Amino acid sequence: MAKILAVDDSASMRQMVSFTLKGAGHDVIEASDGVEALKLAQGQSVDLVLSDVNMPNMDGITLCKNLRQLGTYKFTPILMLTTESAGDKKMEGKSAGATGWIVKPFNPDQLLTTIKKVLG
Amino acid sequence: MSIDLSQFHQVFYEESYEGLDAMEQGLLEMDVEAPDDEVINTIFRAAHSIKGGSGTFGFNQVAEFTHVVETLLDEVRSGDRAMNQSIMDLLLVSVDCIRSLLQDLQAGDDPDLTQATDLKSQFEAILNGESASSESVGEVNSEDNTAEPIANEGGGKGYKIHFVPEETLLQTGNEPTRMFRQLAEVSDDCIEVSANLERLPSLTAMNPEHCYLAWDITINKAIDRSEIDEVFEWVIDDAEVVITEFDLSDSTIEEQASEQIEEPIAQAVSSEVESIAPEPAADKAPVENTAEKEPAKAKAKAKASTPESSSIRVSxxxxxxxxxxxxxxxxxxxxxxxxxxxxxxxxxxxxxxxxxxxxxxxxxxxxxxxxxRMMPISFVFSRFPRLVRDVSRTLDKKIDLVLSGENTELDKTVMEKIGDPMVHLIRNSIDHGIEMPDVRIAAGKPETGTVELNAFHQSGNIVIEIKDDGAGLNKERIQQKAIENGLIDESTTLADEQIFDLIFQPGFSTADAVSDLSGRGVGMDVVRRNIASLNGSIEVSSETGKGSRFVIRLPLTLAILDGQLVKVGEEIFIFPLVSIVESIQMDDTAINNVGGHSDVLQLRDEYVPIVQLHEIFSVNKDEPPADDNIVVVVETDGEKVGVVVDELLGQQQVVIKSLEENFKKVEGISGATILGDGTVALIVDVSGLSKMSGTSIKQIDSAHKAA
Structure with missing residues (x-):
């Protein structure tokens, strides 16, 4: 069981991700944008961060940069949920310190398979 | 693990509608010449979320269409394409199109794709034409098809992987040991890993957070190359990864074969493969949907009629x-x-x-x-910029819409019901009120007309004003029309307000009057009736050449009512305080019998029909009618009715309970309430009452004249 921070401005995506992860026995903390996520992250450590890229207030890339600045998040896997298949978004994520990405649309099974790559 | 995605659909619809509203609003307030970055970003994000969500939840038609919209927006956002009027128009129509696709889906219908297909080709023309990027539309589906169906070719190849990560690899959260574990999983442990310590510095020079090791990995099993690529997908830019194939020697195959016999791994492989293999949500969900569709259909339909009332956001x-x-x-x-x-x-x-x-x-x-339950009226106001824009374009008129008081709050239920009447009024203001630009210039007015919307609270009511600086109502035409339709006599002289008020009379507008009447009057009776059903009122004032002003007054909520308690026999009835004009004590002589069957009360210079409450509601009244009756004069739809009661009790706020839900609909009663002592009192439906009285001013007037 892992503690996962799920960040997405879309409530339906957040619910889907959260429901899937909880169903697989994980602990899920939800945030609706980067600012909220960063605030939550500062109070605790998590095993994995799943974040959308396009969000109001603070986007996923900036969140990622900020998380890497926090001591506890130096090595934490951070996966970006992105619809952009184009390379430059992925590169931008990588250079911000993201571990990897999951391309939307994905279904619950794909999500679980992917996070297995970075957990444990 | 199978998860029923349909449980997230309602939330998806709700947030998508919100997103569409945000897109629409953003587009409308955007300055085409110099679009604001934040506005474009907001619009883009909304489209992006809708695309992402619809793809995930299996609404591929929506995802495909939204994809082209998003692509175009992305180009605008990144500055590769300049915004222009035609793009903006196209985007606005697309918002409508996506909304209607979603509504169809929500109602459980197959979405009508005619418009979407047409619009999509327009987008593609723009995107491919001057083209900054020419991403294909199909990509939304194909992009995750990275892993190909696994074909275990012939004798098979093994792989040697030379993996030299950059020292900073760990800081991206990637972890070589996890990657090896994954490789071991896909190759059923037919894997050898040896570390290469060449790069290891002396202990003092070592940064504990860096990765100095390199690895050589041998996979002694014929697996698909894409499985290996997937493992290294995220680190390919942060490491040197050299993958070479080699023919698995006979001995290894035998070795492998024997291993396979020992462990029942074949199954493990296939299940693993299944979950990795691309199975776009789309493929699955529609199947689930169809299975569920029939029973769900009726439910969805019922919901669709009131899609927005199911939840409420509270600060x-x-x-x-x-x-x-x-x-x-x-x-x-x-x-x-x-x-x-x-x-x-x-x-x-x-x-x-x-x-x-x-x-x-x-x-x-x-x-x-x-x-x-109170929400800012901006929820209603926000749809009007679009309306004004569309209507004024169709009519070639120039119009500024000025909104004020958007933060004024009113009950959600009231708000949902006031939208349509307001649309009607605003449309009329533009259509019939504001003149064509050349006419305006000739009249010495600015070319651009103004429609003002204002909302504010006033003594427990919300007041909504709709004001235009157009030509004003045409008194002569209204009067003439009213005479033609038999609403008034030629000889009747009416004050200005009374003339204007005629436009709200049922039967004032006839079909042919709609197009040629320069004033207003298109279904205004419906507007008034809708507003009256909310216990509200509407008035109009107008000045020729200067414009008109409609004022709607509504109670802040439908759940509570300021009531006047009256007693008839042993029963207590409640009148809405707003409908009471006055209450007077009258002796019998003031009541005349006109035309043999209806009683009227002479109230100063007016005649008011009289209703005996105890007769209408069959209340037992033991005592003979007293010499001095109490008459409560109420007004509805511009008509007065005098209601005879026994006694006036106090005034108080009452909580309205629906009689229809708890009992059944009763004519002349709009609801019930429970009083402080626990007894139930009925709330009188004043407009229903006046209908039940079977008389109207006109009849009385004519009867009186005849007499």
Whole structure:
């Protein structure tokens, strides 16, 4: 069981991700944008961060940069949920310190398979 | 693990509609010449979320269409494409199109793709034409097809992987040991890993957070190359990864074969493969949907009629204040409880104080709870910029819409019902009120007309003003029309307000009047009726050449009513206070019998039809009618009715309970309430009552004239 921070401005995506992860026995903390996520992250450590890229207030890339600045998040896997298949978004994520990405649309099974790559 | 995605659909619809509203609003307030970055970003994000969500939840038609919209927006956002009027128009139409696709899906219907297909080709023309990027549309589906169906070719190849990560690899959260574990999984442990220590510096020079090791990995099993690529997908730019194939020697194959016999791994492989293999959500969901479709259909249909009323967003402030109130209430309750434990007469004073406190708390709590249902009227106002834009374009008129008081709050139910009448009024203002630009210039007015919307609170009501600086109502035409339609006599002389008021009369507008009438009058009776059903009222004032002003007054909520309690026999009835004009004491002589069957009351210079409440509701009244009756004069739809009652009781706020839900609909009664002593009192439906009385001013007027 892992503690996962799920960040997405879309409530339906957040619910889907959260429901899937909880169903697989994980602990899920939800945030609706980067600012909220960063605030939550500062109070605790998590095993994995799943974040959308396009969000109001603070986007996923900036969140990622900020998380890497926090001591506890130096090595934490951070996966970006992105619809952009184009390379430059992925590169931008990588250079911000993201571990990897999951391309939307994905279904619950794909999500679980992917996070297995970075957990444990 | 199978998860039923349909449970997230409702949330998806709701947020998508919100996103579409945001897109629409953003587009409307955008300056085409110099679009604001933040506005474009907001619009892009909304489209992006809708695309992402619809793809995930299996609404591929929506995802495909939204994809082209998003692509175009992305180009605008990144500055590769300049915004222009035609793009903006196209985007606005697309918003409507996506909305209607979603509505179809929500209703359980197959979406009508005609418009989407047409628009999509327009987008593609723009995207490919001057083209900054020419991403294909199909990509939304194909992009995750990275892994190909696994074909285990012939004798098979093994792989040697030379993996030299950059020293900073760990700081991206990637972890080589996890990657090896994954490789071991896909190759059923037919894997050898050896570390290469060449790069390892001396202990003092070592940064503990860096990765100095390199690895050589041999996979002695014929697996698909894509499985290996997937493992290294995220680190390919942060490492040197060299993958070479080699023919698996016979011996290895045998070795492998024997291993396979030992362990029942074949199954493990296939299940693993299944979950990795691309199975776009789309493929699955529609299947689930169809299975569920039939029973779900009726339910979805019923929902679709009121899609927005199922949930409500409440600001944290309101919830906090509510919690605060409840806290106060608990304190008061415990204070009173303590007081009651050993009560004696000397403490009456404190009891009274406590009860006053309780009353205060309860009232505050009630107000706070009511506030939860209150939403800013901007929810209604926000749809008008689009309306004004569209209508004025069709008519070639220039119009500024000025909104004020958008933060004025009113009950959600009232808000949902006031939208349509307002659309009607605004459309009329533009259509019939504001003149064509050349006419305006000739009249010495600015070329651009102005429609103002304003909302504010006034003595427990919300007032909504719709004002235009157009030509004003044409009195002569209205009068003429009213005479033609038999609403008034040629000889009738009416004050200006009375003339304007005629436009709200049923039967004032006829089909042919709609197009040629320069004033207004298109279905205004419906507008008034809708507003009256909300216990509200509408008035109009106008000045020729200067414009017209419509004023709608509505109660803040439909849940509570300021009522006048009256007694008839042993029963108590309640009149909405707003509908009461006056209450007078009259002796029988003031009541005349006109035309043999209906009673009228001569009230100063007017005649008002009289209704006996006890007759209409069959209330037993033992005492003979007193010499001096009390007549409550109420007004509805511009008509007065005098209602005879026995006694006027107090005025109080009553909580309205639906009679229809709890019993059945009763003509002349709009609801019920429970009074302080626990008895049920019925609330009189004033407009229903006047209909039941079977008489109207006109009939009385003519009867009176005939007499």
């Amino acid at each position: 944290i402030d309101k919830v906090d204040s509510l919690i605060n109130m409840v806290g106060e209430l608990v304190i008061t309750q415990s204070m009173l409880g303590q007081l009651g434990q050993n009560f004696d007469i000397t403490r009456v004073q404190r009891l009274q104080e406590g009860l006053a406190q309780l009353e205060h708390n309860t009232r505050e709590l009630q107000e706070s709870v009511m506030k939860i």
